[in-house]
Amino acid sequence: MTSAYAATPGGLLLVLAVMLPAAAVLAMLVLGPRRTRVVALATLALGLVVALAIGLELVRSGTALIYVLGNWQPPLGIALRADGLSVMMLAVTAVVMAATGLFARDLFGLDLATADGRLGTSFWTLLMGLWSGLNLVFVSQDLFNLYVALELLTFAAVPLVCLDGRGETMAAALRYLMFALLGSMLYLLGAGLLYGAYGTLDIRLIASASQHGPAMAIALALMIPGLLAKAALFPLHLWLPPAHAGAPAAASAVLSALVIKAPVFLILRLVADIAPPGSAAVAGQVLAVLGAASILFCSIMALRQERLKLMIAYSTVAQIGYLFIVFPLAGVGDGTAPWGTIAWTGGALQLTSHALAKAAMFMAAGIVAEAVGHDRIRDLGGFGRAPPLPPPTFGWAGLSLMGIPPSGGFIAKCLLLTAAAIGGHLWLALTILAGGLLAGGYVFPVMDRALATPAEPLLLRKPIPLRLELVPLVLAVLAVALGFLPLAPFGLLQIGRPDIALAVSP
Amino acid sequence: MSAIALTSASLFGLCGAALVGIGLFCILTHPDLLRRIIGFNILGAGIFLVFGAVARRGAAMGLSGDPVPQAMVITGIVVAFAATALAIALLRRLASLTGSATLEAATPPRSET
Numbered sequence: 001m002t003s004a005y006a007a008t009p010g011g012l013l014l015v016l017a018v019m020l021p022a023a024a025v026l027a028m029l030v031l032g033p034r035r036t037r038v039v040a041l042a043t044l045a046l047g048l049v050v051a052l053a054i055g056l057e058l059v060r061s062g063t064a065l066i067y068v069l070g071n072w073q074p075p076l077g078i079a080l081r082a083d084g085l086s087v088m089m090l091a092v093t094a095v096v097m098a099a100t101g102l103f104a105r106d107l108f109g110l111d112l113a114t115a116d117g118r119l120g121t122s123f124w125t126l127l128m129g130l131w132s133g134l135n136l137v138f139v140s141q142d143l144f145n146l147y148v149a150l151e152l153l154t155f156a157a158v159p160l161v162c163l164d165g166r167g168e169t170m171a172a173a174l175r176y177l178m179f180a181l182l183g184s185m186l187y188l189l190g191a192g193l194l195y196g197a198y199g200t201l202d203i204r205l206i207a208s209a210s211q212h213g214p215a216m217a218i219a220l221a222l223m224i225p226g227l228l229a230k231a232a233l234f235p236l237h238l239w240l241p242p243a244h245a246g247a248p249a250a251a252s253a254v255l256s257a258l259v260i261k262a263p264v265f266l267i268l269r270l271v272a273d274i275a276p277p278g279s280a281a282v283a284g285q286v287l288a289v290l291g292a293a294s295i296l297f298c299s300i301m302a303l304r305q306e307r308l309k310l311m312i313a314y315s316t317v318a319q320i321g322y323l324f325i326v327f328p329l330a331g332v333g334d335g336t337a338p339w340g341t342i343a344w345t346g347g348a349l350q351l352t353s354h355a356l357a358k359a360a361m362f363m364a365a366g367i368v369a370e371a372v373g374h375d376r377i378r379d380l381g382g383f384g385r386a387p388p389l390p391p392p393t394f395g396w397a398g399l400s401l402m403g404i405p406p407s408g409g410f411i412a413k414c415l416l417l418t419a420a421a422i423g424g425h426l427w428l429a430l431t432i433l434a435g436g437l438l439a440g441g442y443v444f445p446v447m448d449r450a451l452a453t454p455a456e457p458l459l460l461r462k463p464i465p466l467r468l469e470l471v472p473l474v475l476a477v478l479a480v481a482l483g484f485l486p487l488a489p490f491g492l493l494q495i496g497r498p499d500i501a502l503a504v505s506p
Numbered sequence: 507m508s509a510i511a512l513t514s515a516s517l518f519g520l521c522g523a524a525l526v527g528i529g530l531f532c533i534l535t536h537p538d539l540l541r542r543i544i545g546f547n548i549l550g551a552g553i554f555l556v557f558g559a560v561a562r563r564g565a566a567m568g569l570s571g572d573p574v575p576q577a578m579v580i581t582g583i584v585v586a587f588a589a590t591a592l593a594i595a596l597l598r599r600l601a602s603l604t605g606s607a608t609l610e611a612a613t614p615p616r617s618e619t
Contacts, residue, residue, distance in 0.1 A: 076574070144578050151585050155592060162596065167603035174539060174596050175609055181546050181589055182533060188582065189526065189553045195575060196560035 005079045005141075005204075010057035011067030014080040014139045016050050017090060021132040025125055033121040037105060040124035044101040047131065051094035058087045064496025075200030078142040083496025085339075085348065089138040089265060092352050095478075096257050096359050097131055099471050103363050104250035106468040110370065119163055123251065129156035130254060137262040143191040143201040146266060147184060150230065154180040157259050160251040161243045169246035176243040179229045179236065183263070186226030190219035203273055212276045220275055224283060227270075230263040233287075233324060234294035237317040241301075244316065245309040249366020252309065256316045257359035261351060264323050271327060272338050284327030291324025292431040299438035308365045308375035311442055312358070318435060319354045319401060322416065323347055325428050329419040339497045346415030348493055349482065353408030356479035357397035363472035364390035364397070373461045377449060384450035386460050389469035391450035396476035398443035400483075403436045408482025519559035525552025537608045539600075543593045550586040554579045 024043040028036045058065060064083040072078070082090065104127075108120040133152035140146050158180065162173035191201060197215035198206050225236075232240040240260070244252050271283050295318050302314035326332075329343035338344050367390050368383055369375040384391040400409035413432055420429035529549025533542050561575035601607050 144581070148581065148585065151589070155588065158592065158596070162599075165599070165603075167600060170596060170600040170603060171609050174593070174600060177589075177593055177596065178533070178539075178542060178609075181593070185529075185546065185549050185553060189556065192553060192557045192560055192575070192578075195557075195578075196563065199564060 005066050005068050005073060005081070007068050007071075008061065008063065008066045010054065010061070010065045011080070013050055013054045013057065014065055014067050014082055015069075017047070017054065017135045018080075018132055018139065020047055020050060021128040021130075021135070024128040025132070028121075028125050028128070033118075036121045036124040040128060041101055041105065043128060044098045048094045048098050051090050054082060055087055055091055058082065058084065058495055059492070062495060074141070074202035075205055078140070078145050079202065080139045081141050081204075081496070082139045084493040085265075085268075086138045087495075088348060088352065088492060089261070090135060092355050093131065093134050093138070093258055096254065096355055096475070097127070099359065099475050100127070100250050100254050100363075103253070103468065103471040106465055106471075107248070107250055107366065107370070110462060110464075110468075119248075122159065122163060123248070126156045126160050126251075127254065130160070130259065134258055134262055137265060141203050143194060143203065143206075145201075147188050147191055150184050150187065150262070150266075153259060153262055154184065154230070157255055160255060161247045163248050163251060164246075166246075168242075172239070172242035172246045175239045179232075179239045183226040183229035186222045186229075190221075190223035190226070193219040193222070203269060207274050212279075216274075216276060217279050220270060220279055220283060223270060224267055224287075227263040227267050228290070231260050231267065231320060232317055233290050233320060234297050234317065235290075237294070237298065240317055241310050241313040244313040244362075245307065249363055249369070252313075252362040252366070253359040256313065256362055257355040260316070260320060261355065264320065264351070267324075272330075272332055280327075280332050284332045287324040288328045288428065291321040292428065294318060294321030294324070295431055295435040296438070299435055299442070302442045303438065305442075306377055308368065308377050308380070308446065309362070311377070311446075312361050312365055315361075315401060315439065315442060316354075316358055318439070319350070319358070322350045322354075322413070322432070322435070325416065325420075325431065328425060329416060329423060329428065331423070339493055341419065342415045343419035345493060346412045346419065349408055349415065350412035353400045353412055353479045353482050356475050356482070357400040357407075357409065360393050360397040360472040360476035360479065361401075363475070364393040367464055367469060367472070371460050371462065371464050373459075377446060380446075380449045381452040381454035382450075387464040387469055389466075389473050391447065393469070393472045393476045394443075394450070395447055396473070396480050398439070398447070400476075400479040402439040402443060406483040407480040409479070411483045515559045515562040518555055518562065522552045522555030522559060525549070525555060528552070539593075539597050539607050539609065543590060543597070546593075547586065547590060550582070554582055557582070 020043055024039050027039050031039060054065060064081050067080045069078045104123060129152060133149050133156060136149035137146060137153065140149060158173050158177045161176055162169040193215050194206060195201050197213060198209055200206060229236045244256050247255060271280050275283060298314045298317040302311050302318060305311035305314060326343050326347035330338035330341045332338045365375060367387055368380065371387050372380065372383060400407040403410045403413035413436060417429055417432050420432060526549055529545045529552055532545030532548060536542055536545065557575040557579045561571040564572035597607060
């Protein structure tokens, strides 16, 4: 077994991406609650620079960034590795995190009681923990290390759900914790079985093993459902709507846009990188069926919601479904390299545009709830008059969710639809189209409420500073602007993928 | 010698599998959250036992066990402890807010019904 990893010059940046937020958490503990906000905002700025540097280094060198911790080579040591897909995730995470930071600073500043109180302090600490966990999921190559990252993510995400401390959100947080713990336990058992069969936990070393026994199939059958529980794919989505709808707006934005993408990313790695072709094809088919069910069922659930935040949360489960129908469309498991296909690019674009659009939508809904005092869609008539920017934000983000040109969501769904048509997957093509129509069904009524003339004008509880409204608008515009650079991610996503990708892709 | 080692490893593996089964049953069938948390701990114990069996099977020449799974079990125990502490803290808060220790009674009628 030759050593699969040689550290690259920019590899230390990956350590920085993981450790910077972790160091910030420690600094917050040392410096005390009064300075958490300053530390967090400084870290967000630094982290954005680190993500940018990683991206530039990747494009400059054209190969994956690698760092071998303590110079202990796998199979014993742990390697960090960032290929094109990881770097894309790191970048999206950094952008959404920075936007959330700016948003939260003004949101918590609205009330003097929460300006520097416990709510804000907990939020900033948890946000940094979340970021560290997310970055680790995106770059780690070691299955046990990934387990620790997933748990870090859970422990940071669950308290974010119940920040306001009401009984209702406490129950939502506990339900989330139960699903997440069961998921990580199953994942851990699978990782143990893989170690028993292969003597290593390194993803690339396991993937390069010449033959796979039944242990691989059993491990995948444990790990993938475990991760699905964390990713909230239908029918394991029950915890998500109350949890994401009950959290404060800034927390909902990161939970919905980023946190559930981490297990999805891991499933992609497991199915596309580790699984032998036969298992991958079966897993891909099952995941696609669940994904399609997710799109249809949860879009209809979103249509029926009476509260704005619950509707957005159901829409998240529906949009996650698109990421799972990528597997058969990209031909995972039929011997070709999936990352060379248009469906793979479509999936990556869907992931990015959904992250931006959903964060924007939750923030806009948060502003409305803050200004009006509730988020019952029926009673929101004319909410477009008071704080002026949330309705356009909602509309722009909605464009991307529905897949209306020229948004990023349109390009993503168009690529998936084309792949479905070429591959002859008629049922998937119909699902994509139906999902788009249903998304229109739940976005337009909200826009209608925004433009309606109410019988009596809405009472505003408090003035909303313009700066607060600008952050989500910028995110929503970014989600739409993604539609103007459809071919840029195509090359980026191939960097660091195994060589067969170059041989197969035209 | 190897036959004896194999037998004890298999025994530990089977015990681990049984504990995983008991833990899963406990988590899935009991509405009471405290019982579920205990179930998670039983499930975790089963998984750690499987890790132990894996360590014994993979033992190199002259060693009684492969140290890597043992290191993972130690980390796993710490993580499981933290998870239990978080769950108990949330549960206590839930119980003091709503007077109930189950999710079924605590949540208002779910909107999807």
